Amino acid sequence: MSRRALRRLRGEQRGQEGPGLGELGLDPGPERARQGGPPPAPGKGPRGPPRAGVSNRFELIPAEESEDEPVAGEERPDTRLSEQDTARGSQEGSKDRSKEGTVPEETDGDGQREGQEDQTLATSNKPRKKKKKRKTKKNSAGETVEDNDLEDIDSLLERIEDPRLAPQSQGGITTDSRPLLYVEHRNLNPENELKRYFGARAVLGDQRPRHRQRQYVRSMWLTAPKNTWPRYSKTGITMQLLDTRRGVQHFTFEHHREYQQVQFKFLDAVESMDPNNIVLLLQMNPYHVDSLLQLSDVCRMQEDQEMARDLIERALYSLECTFHPVFSLTSGTCRLDYRRPENRAFFLALFKHLMFLEKRGCPRTALEFCKLILSLDPENDPLCVLLLIDFLSLRAREYTFLTRLFQEWESHRNLSQLPNFAFSVPLAYFFLSQQEERPELERSQARERAARLIQLALIMFPSVLMPLLDHCSVQPDARVASHPFFGLNAQISQSPALNQLTSLYVGRTHALWKDPAVMAWLEPHVHEVLHMVEAQNALVQEADHKRKTRYQSAPRNIYRHIILSEMKEATAALPLEVTSQPVMGFDPLPPLDSIVSYTRPERMRTSHASNESSLSLFFRSLLPNFNLQGDDEARAMQDINQGVNRLMAAMRDMLANIQFQEPPRDDNPEGDGDWD
Numbered sequence: 001m002s003r004r005a006l007r008r009l010r011g012e013q014r015g016q017e018g019p020g021l022g023e024l025g026l027d028p029g030p031e032r033a034r035q036g037g038p039p040p041a042p043g044k045g046p047r048g049p050p051r052a053g054v055s056n057r058f059e060l061i062p063a064e065e066s067e068d069e070p071v072a073g074e075e076r077p078d079t080r081l082s083e084q085d086t087a088r089g090s091q092e093g094s095k096d097r098s099k100e101g102t103v104p105e106e107t108d109g110d111g112q113r114e115g116q117e118d119q120t121l122a123t124s125n126k127p128r129k130k131k132k133k134r135k136t137k138k139n140s141a142g143e144t145v146e147d148n149d150l151e152d153i154d155s156l157l158e159r160i161e162d163p164r165l166a167p168q169s170q171g172g173i174t175t176d177s178r179p180l181l182y183v184e185h186r187n188l189n190p191e192n193e194l195k196r197y198f199g200a201r202a203v204l205g206d207q208r209p210r211h212r213q214r215q216y217v218r219s220m221w222l223t224a225p226k227n228t229w230p231r232y233s234k235t236g237i238t239m240q241l242l243d244t245r246r247g248v249q250h251f252t253f254e255h256h257r258e259y260q261q262v263q264f265k266f267l268d269a270v271e272s273m274d275p276n277n278i279v280l281l282l283q284m285n286p287y288h289v290d291s292l293l294q295l296s297d298v299c300r301m302q303e304d305q306e307m308a309r310d311l312i313e314r315a316l317y318s319l320e321c322t323f324h325p326v327f328s329l330t331s332g333t334c335r336l337d338y339r340r341p342e343n344r345a346f347f348l349a350l351f352k353h354l355m356f357l358e359k360r361g362c363p364r365t366a367l368e369f370c371k372l373i374l375s376l377d378p379e380n381d382p383l384c385v386l387l388l389i390d391f392l393s394l395r396a397r398e399y400t401f402l403t404r405l406f407q408e409w410e411s412h413r414n415l416s417q418l419p420n421f422a423f424s425v426p427l428a429y430f431f432l433s434q435q436e437e438r439p440e441l442e443r444s445q446a447r448e449r450a451a452r453l454i455q456l457a458l459i460m461f462p463s464v465l466m467p468l469l470d471h472c473s474v475q476p477d478a479r480v481a482s483h484p485f486f487g488l489n490a491q492i493s494q495s496p497a498l499n500q501l502t503s504l505y506v507g508r509t510h511a512l513w514k515d516p517a518v519m520a521w522l523e524p525h526v527h528e529v530l531h532m533v534e535a536q537n538a539l540v541q542e543a544d545h546k547r548k549t550r551y552q553s554a555p556r557n558i559y560r561h562i563i564l565s566e567m568k569e570a571t572a573a574l575p576l577e578v579t580s581q582p583v584m585g586f587d588p589l590p591p592l593d594s595i596v597s598y599t600r601p602e603r604m605r606t607s608h609a610s611n612e613s614s615l616s617l618f619f620r621s622l623l624p625n626f627n628l629q630g631d632d633e634a635r636a637m638q639d640i641n642q643g644v645n646r647l648m649a650a651m652r653d654m655l656a657n658i659q660f661q662e663p664p665r666d667d668n669p670e671g672d673g674d675w676d
Contacts, residue, residue, distance in 0.1 A: 179331075179332045180332075180404065180405060180408055181332040181371050181374060181375040181378065182330065182332055182371075183329055183330045183332065183368055183371055183372050183375065184330065184368065185221050185329070185330060187364060187365060187367075187368040188221050188222060188329075188365065188368050188369065188372075189224070189365070190357055190360065190362040190365045191203055191204075191224075192365075193362045193364050193365050194361075194362065197361075220317060220320050220321075221320070221329055222316045222317070222320050222329075222350075222353075223313040223314075223316045223317045223320070223353075225317055226310075226313075229286075229314055229317070230286040230287070232287060232317070232318070232321060233287075235259060235285070235287045235288065235289075235318055235322070236255060236256040236257075236258040236259030236260075236262070237253055237254070237255060237256070237259055237289070237318070237319070237322045237342075238253070238254050238256065238322055239251055239252070239253055239254070239322050239323055239324040239327060240252055240253075240254055240324065241324055241326065241327075247333060248333050248334075248335055249326065249327075249333060249334050249335065250335045250336075250337070251324055251327055251334060251335065251336055252336065252337060252340055252342060252343060253319075253322070253336075253340075253342040253343055253345075253346065254342060254597075255342055255597075255598070259288075260598055262281070262285050262288050263288075263290065264600055264601070265281055266278070266281055266288060266290055266291050266294075267600065269281055269291075270294065270584065270586075275295065275298045278291050278294055278295050278298075279295065282295065286314075287314065287315075287317075287318040289315045289318055289319060289345040289349070290345055290586040290587075292311045292312070292314055292315040292318070293311075293312070293315055293345060293348055293349060293352070293585055293586045294584070294585050294586045295311055296308045296309075296311040296312050296315075296352065296585070297585035299311065305356075305359075308356075309353075309356045312349055312352045312353050312356065313353065315345070315349045316349050316350070316353060319345065319346050319349065329372060332375040334375070334376070335376060335377060336376045336377060337377070337595065338377055338380065338382035338383075338591065339591050339593055339594050339595045340594075340595045340597065341587065341590070341594060341596065341597075342597065344587055344590070345586070346376075347373060347376065347382060347383055348383075348564075348585075348586070348587075348588075350369055350372060350373050351373060351383050351385070351564055352564070353369060354366045354369040354370055354373070355564075355565075357369065358392065358395075363392050363395035363396040364396040364398070366392050366396075367389070367392040367393060367395075367396045367398060367401075370385050370388060370389050370392055371389070373385050374386070374389065380557070381557060382557050382560070382591070383557065383560060383561055383564065384555075384557040384558050384560065384561035385561070386413075386415070386418065386420075386421075387418065387420055387501075387504060387505075387558070387561055388508075388561070388565070389402075389405070390402055390420050390421055390424035390425070390428075390509075391420070391424070391508050391509050391512075393405075393424075393428070394424060394427065394428060394431075394509070394512050395512070397431070399428040399429075399431050399432050400432070402424065402425060402428045403425060403428055403429060403432070406421060406425045416456070416460075417460075417546075417550070418501065419457075419461045419464055419498075419501050419502050419505045420501070420504075420505045420509070422453075422456070422457035422460055422461060423454070423457045423461070423464060423505065423509075424509065425453055426449070426450045426451075426452075426453035426454035426457060427450075427454075427512065427513075427518070429446045429447070429449045429450035429453065430446070430447075430450040430454075430518065430521055432446040433446040433447040433450060434517070450521075451525060454522065454525050455525050455528060455529055455532075456539070458525065458526060458529045459529055459532065459533075459539055459540055459543045460543045460546070460547075461498075461502060462485050462486050462490045463490040463491045463494050463498075463499075463502055464502050464505065464506060465480075465486050465526065466486055466487070466488075466490075466491070467491075467502070467503075467506045468506050468510055468513060471506060471507075471510035472510055472513055472514045472519070473514075474519060476526075479527070479530065480526055480527075480530070483530055483533075485529075485530065485533045486526075494547060494551070495547075495551045495552060496573060496575060497551045497552065497553055497554040497558075498547065498551040499573050500554060500558070500562060500570050500573045500574065501551075501554075501558070503567070503569040503570045503572075503573050504562060504565070504567055504569065504570035506569065507567045507568070507569035507570060508565075508567060556589055556591065556592070559574065559578050559589055560588055560589045562574060563578075563583055563588050563589065564588060
């Protein structure tokens, strides 16, 4: 403690204390330190009379001054500091006191400054108020930022991702330096999107958990674990890194022996055609992925959408807990082979979760999951999410991403040959041209590209226009309605595969075309195409030749996408060879070149065949000689499944075509009360 502080503690003024040895030049401090004696205790010695008007002597000590503050010219007897450390400490002490508003420290040769300070303290009897220091935090750049200046992280990220701040290419169209299929973690959480729409209070409400009641749960990116879920334990699934080629890492899921046994029980439960067996299996194994997927479909058919979505989220949680340490969701360089049955559950769980998010009103989150699915196998695209990504981009207003995808992939993927890209990309350019915050040059270029691409789309796929106008409840003019190029002949003459693609696009995206501004933009281009048709333009003849030579049959991934999407317009156009075979929710239309790592034991098949199911008992009641033995078993079961599927399809068509007529109304509402 400094001598000045000791004087204030005693209530003495400068000059009242007796001359000590220090003032006479006979300081006993070094002598005592040399002899090994302890230094004099602070506060001991002659004490002067108490200062008048001071009730509490401690009020005279400034609140900002610390007791261990070093004073220049004063030296502790038990420590020896170098000259460099002493100078550094004095500089830091002076900086701290200047920041806190304290008086400068005294020196032995500056008596006038001490007298002025003591006189100032003597005239003021009020204690100094302690100043509150503002808490400071350091940002990522190492700079100190006060709490008042901190902004919301989401607002900062949105400012960074603002398209107006993005770099521009020479043509004026904004470009992004990140990879095309780059996935952001924060966009995988639907609550973040709902908060942007409705606010945090409307999304979370008053159900925010307190810290004392909060349970420890593992942090996940794909889903948020719920307290109502069973406690997670290892299921027997692991992820392995197969190899790394050209910077791309190939992974695969693996089933351990315990999980394989559960998988065999699940297949038995599916063959029993009783959902209760799957429920019993989930009670014993609450995180079996295929059981969760299959039971989710059963709940969805029973209109229990909440339970169906919860089961899909639980399946994703189970799979994410088994990720390899180097498996990344955001890099876009991790691959999974759909031909392996162990990997299909992850694809299907992501796709079904995506569909639930889109129905929930979270198109931005659904788009991020769609990019994730596409990044797992962009070459083969087993679920054909390219037929869906344009719709989600338009709904999420990510027009720049859609146009960039078209520009980068058109050369090697021929995206313009798909009806959804042929029509959605010019629509995205049109929406970009309507954004007033963009430069005029960029808007004019987007307008020109939109006009050119929509005309090419109408020439290549003329069968889209009339069903699209019909879904939008728009009546075309007489010239368009009577022209054979857009008439009924265009829909009849196209192949079944092309009919499936056009029906899927119209049924999914017709709501985006209902905007009056969009229809006003579309109308002149339709008339321009009719001029080109009447002039027998070469583009019209080339497009007609492409339609006749291509689209002969759709690949298996398109059929798989239509089945998972459940669009009535596209499902009705599926061929008989697809609808006649059984389709399971946990593995719809498996690839023909599957890579099977393990199979069901033969003894389980024979034991299951020996136990007659309810279906076999039903056919035995109809046909007494009905028997399933040997090689005829598989053939007979296949015939039975095909017959049942045909029967179910016929019943669905019959129920869909039933129209209930309202009973005739009597003009006399009161009536005469008599029966005919």
